[in-house]
Amino acid sequence: MGKILGIKIQNYGSLKNIKMGQLFSDKGDEELGNMVVVIGPSGNGKSTLADAFGFISDCLSNDVETACDANNRGGYDQLCSQGSSGSIHFEIYYRETSNARPITYELTIGKDESGRPYVKEERLRQRRLGQKSGRPLSFLYIKEGRGFAFEGEDGGMDEDTDEERGDDRVEKKEVRLSDLRKLGVVTLGAMKQYSRIEKFLNFLQSWYLCYFTPAAARQIQTVAPVPYLNKTGSNLNNVAQYMYRDNPRAFKKVLNEIKGKIPNIKEIKPLKLPNGQMVLEFYQEGFEAPFFSQRMSDGTLKLFAYYLLLNENNPRQLVFVEEPENGLYHKNLGKLAQEMRKSVGTGYSKQLFVTTHSPFFVNALAPQQVWVLEKGSDGFSAVKRASSYEFVSDLAQEGAPLGDLWYSEYFG
Numbered sequence: 182m183g184k185i186l187g188i189k190i191q192n193y194g195s196l197k198n199i200k201m202g203q204l205f206s207d208k209g210d211e212e213l214g215n216m217v218v219v220i221g222p223s224g225n226g227k228s229t230l231a232d233a234f235g236f237i238s239d240c241l242s243n244d245v246e247t248a249c250d251a252n253n254r255g256g257y258d259q260l261c262s263q264g265s266s267g268s269i270h271f272e273i274y275y276r277e278t279s280n281a282r283p284i285t286y287e288l289t290i291g292k293d294e295s296g297r298p299y300v301k302e303e304r305l306r307q308r309r310l311g312q313k314s315g316r317p318l319s320f321l322y323i324k325e326g327r328g329f330a331f332e333g334e335d336g337g338m339d340e341d342t343d344e345e346r347g348d349d350r351v352e353k354k355e356v357r358l359s360d361l362r363k364l365g366v367v368t369l370g371a372m373k374q375y376s377r378i379e380k381f382l383n384f385l386q387s388w389y390l391c392y393f394t395p396a397a398a399r400q401i402q403t404v405a406p407v408p409y410l411n412k413t414g415s416n417l418n419n420v421a422q423y424m425y426r427d428n429p430r431a432f433k434k435v436l437n438e439i440k441g442k443i444p445n446i447k448e449i450k451p452l453k454l455p456n457g458q459m460v461l462e463f464y465q466e467g468f469e470a471p472f473f474s475q476r477m478s479d480g481t482l483k484l485f486a487y488y489l490l491l492n493e494n495n496p497r498q499l500v501f502v503e504e505p506e507n508g509l510y511h512k513n514l515g516k517l518a519q520e521m522r523k524s525v526g527t528g529y530s531k532q533l534f535v536t537t538h539s540p541f542f543v544n545a546l547a548p549q550q551v552w553v554l555e556k557g558s559d560g561f562s563a564v565k566r567a568s569s570y571e572f573v574s575d576l577a578q579e580g581a582p583l584g585d586l587w588y589s590e591y592f593g
């Protein structure tokens with residue numbers, strides 16, 4: 182469980198200095214909700230925002246140097262904001278449950294003397310149990326590969342006095358990392374004694390960045406039921422097999438959603454071939470024999486994948502979907518947005534980030550859920566909530582669809 186209350190990104194491509202939601206340093210701002218939708222014209226930074234989340238995810242699974250080169254990023258110099266002398270910096274304000282103490286994670290990535298990217302500074306902060314005011318305590322701090330970490334669920338270092346705070350059961354350990362290109366949360370989060378770091382690492386590792394492509398979904402896989410879609414959806418058949426077998430109620434719900442949006446679909450079934458491969462059979466009105474998924478349209482496969490994603494039994498805690506409207510019939514987008522809103526609910530089990538160009542998708546949303554990326558006069562992106570534009574919330578409350586207001590240039 183858990184969700185991001187706010188995020189700050191600095192010197193990452195066109196995102197030279199943006200903040201969304203609430204950070205510890207500015208409690209007056211409204212925190213991010215469970216549904217966060219980012220809109221704006223092409224070239225204003227939506228894909229860069231999605232890639233920033235992907236970059237953090239890549240840093241976890243590899244190292245910061247590999248992440249800088251992955252996914253055609255072109256290395257640190259290409260990734261860093263043009264003309265900036267500062268380092269790439271992320272700040273994430275996160276809470277595990279409604280009653281939990283929020284945690285601030287800060288990550289700074291710079292270049293060493295040889296020009297290679299490395300983890301310059303990393304910090305985790307949290308208030309002590311029962312602490313109602315004052316600065317949070319650092320329970321992980323690493324600079325240039327050296328620092329400290331606190332074991333257990335409480336305690337840390339007071340940044341104002343450089344004093345340790347915590348009871349006798351809390352131990353501070355010196356940290357020296359041999360590889361400055363790997364994140365400290367990855368190294369220490371694998372150790373049970375650092376339980377808070379472990380929980381935060383589990384949250385980061387649960388992120389799902391959706392890069393679904395119909396071509397990948399048409400690949401024929403061997404029989405191997407799995408509960409989660411991978412990034413490209415190449416295991417779509419296996420996920421459908423898993424849900425069909427282990428959660429038939431959810432699969433029936435998915436099927437009903439598909440039938441309501443693609444009327445000629447009657448049934449979808451996983452089929453094991455004699456050679457051990459797994460395919461999907463799509464039964465359609467007017468045809469006695471089914472069609473395999475390899476013959477189905479891009480939009481059908483994409484919609485099916487999204488509804489499998491929205492009905493996971495144990496959902497990933499953060500999901501990022503980029504431009505879900507591509508390849509989908511425009512009349513299905515509002516319904517998809519409504520189902521996405523319903524799937525995240527109001528608790529801390531799931532948070533969904535979406536970028537879109539579609540006013541039909543935005544029509545199903547509230548102003549508090551939508552953020553607008555715009556280019557400033559300096560060429561870098563700026564972001565603001567749709568509800569902060571004059572008259573937008575009032576017009577939405579009176580029944581004006583938000584996407585129509587955006588399309589008519591009332592905001593953004």
